[in-house]
Amino acid sequence: MSTAILSGKPLAALIQQEVKEQVRSLDLDGVRPVVAVVLATADESTRWYVRSIERAAERAGVGCRIIDLGHDATEQVLAGALRDLGAEPSVHGIILQTPLPAGVRTHHLVGLIAPEKDIDGANPLSLGRLAVGQPAFAPATARSVVEILDHYQVPVAGKDVVVVGRSAVVGKPLSLLLLARDAAVTVCHSRSGPLERYTKDADVVVVAAGRAGLLTGSHVSSRTVVVDVGTNVLADGSLVGDVDEASVTGTAAGLTPVPGGVGSVTTALLLLHTVEAARRQSSSTPLEAEAAEAQVLEAAG
Amino acid sequence: MSTAILSGKPLAALIQQEVKEQVRSLDLDGVRPVVAVVLATADESTRWYVRSIERAAERAGVGCRIIDLGHDATEQVLAGALRDLGAEPSVHGIILQTPLPAGVRTHHLVGLIAPEKDIDGANPLSLGRLAVGQPAFAPATARSVVEILDHYQVPVAGKDVVVVGRSAVVGKPLSLLLLARDAAVTVCHSRSGPLERYTKDADVVVVAAGRAGLLTGSHVSSRTVVVDVGTNVLADGSLVGDVDEASVTGTAAGLTPVPGGVGSVTTALLLLHTVEAARRQSSSTPLEAEAAEAQVLEAAG
Incomplete structure (x- = not known):
């Protein structure tokens, strides 16, 4: 059995290209x-x-502001920055980077995080909107999985x-993304x-459990496509996924590799979400003005 | 094989009793x-x-206001009512009853709907909060399923x-509720x-597809517990679920019956959510005052 290695890199390059084109097009509108x-x-x-996000943004022509509040930032300071x-x-996209200082309520x-700028889908409202099919940004990692499957x-x-x-x-x-694409979805976990x-008869298995070597060749069949979302740093500093690559290959x-799989697409998607957010925010101005006018009329009438 | 009939009525009676007690306790606080x-x-x-909600509220000592805006209410009028x-x-709980007039964006x-008053979990923010484990009200029907399983x-x-x-x-x-309770959850649907x-080897099957007679005895095994969420009105006016009761029984x-199963618990849970909302809103007053004060200090300093 020859296992296809589904690298994220060609897809990441395509998305970066798309971002660059959208940046040029937005530039014509002065955005x-x-x-x-x-x-x-x-x-x-x-x-x-x-x-690495900053460098990728620079290459794509997307502006990137790092708001470094220091490792002892208070919740109040962080809240103020997010509101500002x-x-x-x-500013069209906002990422609240974890980990945050101890004692801060993430x-x-x-x-x-303003929902229209929540380009990494961190606000629960974004998740809820995804669930009901309203426009919202999915967390970039989750979308990466779907985009890699599409690409291949x-x-x-x-x-x-099956999502582990x-x-x-x-x-x-x-x-939620997979259900919206008409998959039957099973979510299993450490207590199932x-x-x-769950995995043996699945068409696709996505492993996002945070445990190196969790999924081995004995868990899957020859028709299963495996997507590895894990990012575990070993004692020697090397990065491995949740999949035992040696036994699953063959x-x-x-199989998507780690590194060079899902993770390599994620940063490109964060930038794609940023240009999508910029487009929506710049084109929604007339609508917002209309809504504001309607409110004035409502108040007057 | 003798199939246990899991009536919702004894549970509904217990919840109504709980609501009455909480109403009395809130009354001592003047709420x-x-x-x-x-x-x-x-x-x-x-x-x-x-x-029927109004009558149940009356019996339990919960106030119920019907805001009847007529079948030709505009979105603006509905929005104004929800904001008010x-x-x-x-007012501690708000239900936006569907169907709504044509052309209105549900x-x-x-x-x-104010999230703290969203007692039927209709605002996407409630769903998102449920997903991340923050306090929120689930849709009463979804919670009914979990409560019936608990009760029995x-x-x-x-x-x-398996959720159909x-x-x-x-x-x-x-x-989401089942995942939070450590079940492995499969969601299947009309396109899977x-x-x-999906259902043959499941421990529990919940059918919420809106199709009379969808699940039959041939779909399940002798160890499966079936929860029927369907409410289909037949041509003769009778109410049936999504389960073919004749073949699944035995x-x-x-099996939860229809009527008298999930549906009979739902109204009781809406009232329970209302008293829970009233309790949170009345006890959160000091905290809100504190937060407001902090904002004033923040603005001043």
Whole structure:
């Protein structure tokens, strides 16, 4: 059995190209898309990740503002920054980068991200809107999974897709995206039955559990396409996914590698969401004016 | 095989009793819980349903205001009513009753229901909060399913639960409630594979598809508990669920009847949510004052 390796890199390049084109088109309308990243940690790998977003934005012509509030930022300061960015017309996308300082209520802060600028789908309202089919940005990682499957023409409509992991950032939003594409979706997790019970007969298995080596070749069949969302840093500093690559390669029909799979698409999607947000915000001005006028009439009448 | 008939009525009676006790306890604090139902339809069965909520509220000592805006109410009038009710301290719960007049954007209006008063979980923000584990009211029907399973001590933790139907009012919120209780959850629907592929080995099957007779005895095994969320009105005016009762009775381990199953618990839960909302809103007053004060200090300093 030869397992197709589904690299994220060609797709990431296509999305970056699309972003560049949209940047040029927005430029004709005098709009420069800008993403703001709110950062409050001394963690080196996180700061490295944020710099990688900054570099990617620069390459694509998207403005990037790093709002570094320091590792001891208070909730009040973070809340103030999010409110300011929400009100700032020159900023179109907002990322609240985790981890946040101890004692800060993350769930309270994500609710302060302006929904129309919530390009990484962190505000629960974005998740709720996705669930009911209203326009909203999905978390970039969840969308990456769907885009990779699309890119490699792996069908999900009418198919059985299993998501391993039920997190609010990947498992749950991903299951909503897959349901919207007519997949039958099973979500299993650390407290459900033996993994192979769910994964063995699946057409697609997405592993987002945060446990290195969780899914092995014995869990899947030769028709299963496996998408690995895991990012685990080993003691030697190397990055591995949740899939035991050695045993799954040779067993499954396809596998996304780590690194170079889902993660490589995520940053490109954050920038794509930023230009989409910029487009919506710049084109919605006439509608907003209309709505404001209607309110004035309502108040007057 | 003898199939246990899991009536909702004893549970509904217990919840009504709980509501009455909470009403008495709130009365000591000078609070009378009130639910408002916004109605804009001439449909007789809907108006009958709203009157049944009113009667149940009356019996439990919960105030009920029917805001009847007529079958030709505009979106602006409906929006105004929802905003007024959100701001009105004497109202603790709000139900926006469907169907709404043609041309009215339901998805826009549900977003105007104050989240703390959204006792039927209609605002997408409520769904998003449920997904991330923040306090929110689930749609009463979805919660009914979980409460019936609890009442009859049908375990879901570590079990395989299948939800047939992916609606925003039942299937999706229910899958979130079940995941939070450690079930492995599969959502299948009209575009997924043959029903028995999903339901045959399940511990619990919840049918919420809106199709009379969809699930038959051949789809389930003797260890499956079946919960029927369907409410289909036949040509002769009788009410049936999505389950073919004749064939499932004698095959499955348990079955909730229609009528007298999930539906009979739903109204009781709407009243329970109303008293819970009244309790939260009356006890949160000091906190809100504190937050307002903090904002004043923030603005000053």
